[in-house]
Amino acid sequence: MTFHEMNPTIKFLTVTLLMFGLAFMYNPWTPLAVFIGTLILQILFSNVNWKRWGLFMIPFLFTALGTLWTTLVFGKEAGGEVMFTLFGKDLTVENVMLASTLSLRVLAFTALSLLFTLTTDPKRFVYSLMQQGKLSPKIAYSVFVGFRFFPILKRELMQLYETHALRGVPLESRLDYIRHVPSLIIPLLAGSIRQAERIAFSMEARGFTGEPRATYEVVAITRYDFLLASILIVLFGVSVWIGI
């Protein structure tokens, strides 16, 4: 029983539910408990590359810090005892609690998201959306096409940069590369649109109609899915209780 095996649609719904629930909790302890609890569950029920986890987490640490100090500086006036003064603003206990809540919420959201992302094979997720979520095959297979197209697009992008550099477009620094994006986007899109039509034609030529079809890859629902979902919901319940 691991999160890797869990049915992706159920996992998606559970994780989303928890995040929505968190949005209504205004005390720092609930998001903190969810954050820690998610980590523990991830250790127990998954096999995650923690280095990757850390790398993904870093940018959100920045966001959490940003949230913390903006909420402090731009927070609503709140009554109560003044704890300290920042940039000429008197901060009350309530201000500080609110700021830490929102900042910890960012971390809890990220932990939950990573629990999903790092244990879910995207292809299996789309299959599951088709099978359990009644997603139209037209959309699902277009997603696959898009996914497959990604490396082709990257190669195309590199070729454009290369030839444009030969034409004397200054492309020395990273900034130059970013600045040149607007002039690349039209040729990139124009080429891609022509390819999209060809791909669609070849799908139809192979008998793809978008109607319900046979499936080789079956993503099942088992009782473990409900068990794992329940564990997550219990975690949330406990965290809410801690907050009270």
Next chain:
Amino acid sequence: MLKSWKLKEIVLLAILSVVFAVVYLAFVHVGNLWAGLIGPIAYEWIFGIWFIVSIIAAYIIRRPGAAFLSEVLAATIEMMIGNAIGPRIILVGIIQGLGAEAAFAVTGYKRYDLWVLMLAGFGAAATSFAYTYVMGGLVALSPTYVATMFALRATSGMLIAGLGGKILSDLLLRTGALEGYSLARKGRVHG
């Protein structure tokens, strides 16, 4: 709703989404660094970038659902190619897509001029802001700060997504790549 769609139109949405998913991902990384420095408001002025695919898709394909579907496809593909905020991004895509779609629905899917495109940009900004307000707990911030955030996001939605989306699509039309899609046909009827 999907019955009347040609497969090539849906695949086009997916491919547009990939192009913009690449752009979006680049902006998320730029955005995160900013966010650390100046807080969540950092994203606001570039937020329109996230809505642009809706506007372009609706403008080119001109079918009910194009704005919504493209945003959701973009989000899903973005998640597949490795966006850490994974499931949340799909939610955001659904919500933004609904906002943009609303503008086209209100005009009965008959008008695709600059004003409607900017309205769609505004619509996406409005629904996505409502989401941020709830999920990000903006209720804790001072009303002036929240209003500034919204004003920035709405402006960005109208200018980057609405106006920018139209400029990009019109340029694309000139390259001849849109032959066989609604935008090219409509253009010929009027011009």
Next chain:
Amino acid sequence: MVEAEQLAFRYPDKQREVLTDITLQLTAGRTLITGASGSGKSTLFSLMNRLYPDNCDGIVTGRLHLFDRSYDTYAAGEVNRRVGTVFQDPDSQFVMQTVEEELIFTLENFAVARDEMMARVATILAELQLTDYRDRVIHDLSGGEKQQIAVACALIGKPEWLLLDEPLAHLDPETSTRFVQWLDNVAQTVNVVVIEHRPFLWGGFFDREVELVNGRINYDGPFVARPDYTFSPVKVTQGNTILFHVPHLKRITFKLAASELTVAEGDLIAVLGRNGSGKSTWLKSLAREHQEVGLVPQSPAHLFITSDVTRELAYGHDRPIEDIMNRLGLGPFRNDHPLSLSHGQKRRLAIGVMMLSNKLLIAFDEPTAGQDEISLRALYELIVERTRAGQTVLFVTHDLSFARIANTYYLMREGYLSGPYDASLWNETELLQAHGLLLEES
């Protein structure tokens, strides 16, 4: 399979008919459909597998039967169970990541029972001698391999007919010949229709030929094998020689040895080698190292940065552009978007760009890929005109017929450049064979 009587076709918002008065009966066997670009052969092809008229809202008049019923009585996807299709572009006919997934995609479309699928995959791969590819990622395969997989994806549905739309356009001659031999072997029980404008690559594969000219049938009869188009060498006057060094280059999968290229001003040089031998990488390296070299990529569209022809020609310098624009026949298109031009016009615009940036050497990467005879003749004329004006021109190619126009040759094999050779190279059978440029039987 196809039975057409006075069939005509046009696009919804155009008056001109793409196909006119087509009366045709395709019967069992192997049929070649030839014709220049714009002759309507691709349209006819798309009517056969029912991609048209629905996909372009085109207008069909006359009678068109597919098998025993009128085309418009078929449900979506129905005819595709009996007709398999392989397209020209190896990069835009796949949906999934791996070969196995891609084959299963076809089976799923045809609602094959789940427990039968794996057996069908194994069987078709074995029959086509492709078993080793089962778990390969399609993106990593070469062009020739991708086309073989495309054939497998079409044949796994057990169609009665197999349609191929210029499947060799992106393959080198050696790979092409292998592909045709392989197809000849594996397509024993299926009827084949191929669109091709260079039939010589197919040897004696066909038994019937249909030729289209301007949307009408010009010839319908037995296939007669014929040699490729011939091009005569261009006379050049050689000036001072310049020496270009290309440093060695190491990539993860590929190594390019350091090389030297001696170029006489006004010369016409061809660099030959099979696909994947490193000639394109070498050419890019040459252009990167030497500002005097102007590279025209295989798809000239990659070169364009601005949004109209005038600005494109004027980019990066302040020399007058009018004269060159008119000489290249681009005057009427001055305000058009470069990407909206035809392939030939794009190529001329690319040349204009190179001429205006005072490049000493104009270097084309695979300029003949996927081009029909008219387009090749136009390219020939353009090169003749340029060399007459004293311009030095180099091109990289695997097109042996076109390569004959050159005066000086270099060969590329596994990252090693050798040369220069003169036209006597064509008698060095062993040398050519070693570079994948000559096949044993020719």
